Amino acid sequence: MDDYPHSASKRHAASGYFHSVLSRDQLLHSEAAYFKNLEQNIMRLRRTKIICTVTEKTFDYENLKMMYLAGMNVLRLNMAYASHEDLVAVLANKNRLEKDLSCFIPLILDLKGSTLRIGRLGSTVLLKKGQEFRFSTDQHIIGDENIVAIDENEDLENIQPGDKLMIDYGQISFTVIKREKLSETLRHLRTLEPERYESGFQRNDKPKVLPEEAKGSAHDLNKLESEGAEEEHQRLRKASGKSISSSGSFNNLAALGEKPNKYKDALLKEKQRQKEKTTIVCQVDMDCMLHSRKPIFIYSTQEMAGRSSGKDTFEMIVDDAQEDDEETTILTPKDIKDINIALKMETDCIAVSDVRSAKDILEVKHLLGNRRNEIRILAKLQNRESIQNYTEIISAADGIMISRNYLGLHMPVETLYLKEREIIEKCHELYKPVFIVGQILDNMITSCIPKFNEIHDIANLITAGADGLTLVSECTIGHFVKESIETLSRICVEVESKIKMDILKAVEPSKKMIAMTIAKCCVDAVKAVNASLLICFTQTGSTALQLSKLKPTCPILAIVKSENIARRVNFLSSVIAIKFGALFGGEGLIERALTYAREKGLVRSGEYVVATIGGTEGVSGQTNGMKILQVESANA
Secondary structure, X not given: OOOOOOHHHHHHHHHOOOOOOOOHHHHHHHHHHHHHHHHHHOOOOOOOEEEEEEOOOOOOHHHHHHHHHHOOOEEEEEHHHOOHHHHHHHHHHHHHHHHHHOOOOOEEEEOOOOOXXXXXXXXXXXXXXXXXXXXXXXXXXXEOOOEEEEOOOHHHHHOOOOOEEEEOOOOEEEEEEEEEEHHHHHHHHHHHOHHHHOOOOOXXXXXXXXXXXXXXXXXXXXXXXXXXXXXXXXHHHHHOOOOOOOOOOOOOHHHHOOOOOHHHHHHHHHHHHHHOOEEEEEEXXXXXXXXXXXXXXXXXXXXXXXXXXXXXXXXXXXXXOOOOOOOOOOOOHHHHHHHHHHXXXXXXXXXXXXXXXXXXXXXXXXXXXXXOOOOEEEEEEOOHHHHHOHHHHHHHOOEEEEEHHHHHHHOOHHHHHHHHHHHHHHHHHOOXXXXXXXXXXXXXXXXXXXXXXXXXXXXXXXXXXXXXXXEOHHHHOOOOHHHHHHHHHHHHHHHHHHOOOOOOOOOOOOOOHHHHHHHHHHHHHHHHHOOOEEEEEOOOOHHHHXXXXXXXXXXXXXXXXXXXXXXXHOOOOOEEEEEOOOOOOOHHHHHHHHHHHHHOOOOOOOOEEEEEEEOOOOOOOOEEEEEEEEOOOOOO
């Protein structure tokens, strides 16, 4: 019997109508039936986690519920195009969803970093090859087919006629013609379309209104930002090594002292740039569709004294401007404010952009203060420096995100595949989760089906042992959000059910030698008895992490004592978290876990379960044994 029968296709083939195909609805029905059978009989849990990026247009309650039911495991909010009000709304909707569905959904707060981005567009615009298009440093302009806002950055001062502006990771390009004042831009556009620009540019000056779900929340954003000002100022002083007094006002920059201060310098430069509004006039190089908030990269085609060394290729100004010295920081003023608000709210994880070395990760952890053990720090590898220093970055961070869109612009493309595999292997070696960001199912942004090369790429990533895959444009601007998540979930389950995962190398001796040895014994026991479930009791999530990185062939049920730890371990591949409260009770805890597993269909009567046990109950770091149990009938 065929694994995947298509009776309609067989009938058409028998009749000679080889050009006939199933409708998409029929095909989806067949796929769903096959997937359900596979999930129930072969793999009852998808190991690879799916991370979905949301925006203000997609983070309402109904959309979040739809994405979760389709297969989403983790939420990601990119602060490059989100405000603190957006974060409040996301948390309110997420908390409501967790309560309604009795689940734990981690949230990643992705810092904007120094990457330039275009601003907001009124709607997606179509640009024609050869037309003029303008980029303005006025952040309040709502863009159209003639102009869009762009982040203010000192790199813009180096732009010369003939340079290239690349948007959407090189998919769209513009050639710089000249620079002009914003007032000149307005006069020019009024001659083209007097009615549209008679009263000036369309502006985004209205304050955001929180949704109903957020209005009743305990979070009062204004109060949080006000209360956080003094704490933020103290963290900046501490991080900069200052021992001075101040009024506590974040805006009182003089209070930070006269000595060199990288945070103060960044804020002063930001305020100076805000006073000088200019426009860059460009020519569109190709017909294209332009979307809001896309990253923009500056390439210089001019020979740069002391830098080009006779090279004929483009030089990226952004890279050259990033000098690695002790008085520079990768954190922008916006990043610092976002970290401050993240500390005040229920943020599980912060992803740090533009990381260049382990020092950048340690700097962020230092800013977190005594909360550094509660909030996970992920390092985004997205530039040449991060790839050169990836071993030390992996060691310093709690996890890694490989941003493939960015790396394709910063590195020779022929080196990317092998370098990606190296990084994934190093993450396994150091027991750190690794997530892939970008270019997962790009074809499904506008199509209801993926391309074969995307399916092949996903299979390669799963085989290599990636812990999670991140959907970005598929969920933010895509027309097939639900279908994208469901398709990715089906591909993951199919691949995981057919491959053998034998990734981790021999564990090196360390302080955690006993726990790691027990973890390896548990995974070996799962294979030996063909266990259907692996149960672990974890105070901090470290046992769940060790088991997850060993890639067992069955789900891991992590029993934890708090919601924070539950979300933390739900990042990890193969892990399902359940909160029991205090982890006391010995055999009673295991029986409670088995009862839950039976109710959720994770185990059946007669199947085997492997469980970790600790020497001292309720104390972290005490895992030193394991048990193999056979599930009895619920009526026994």
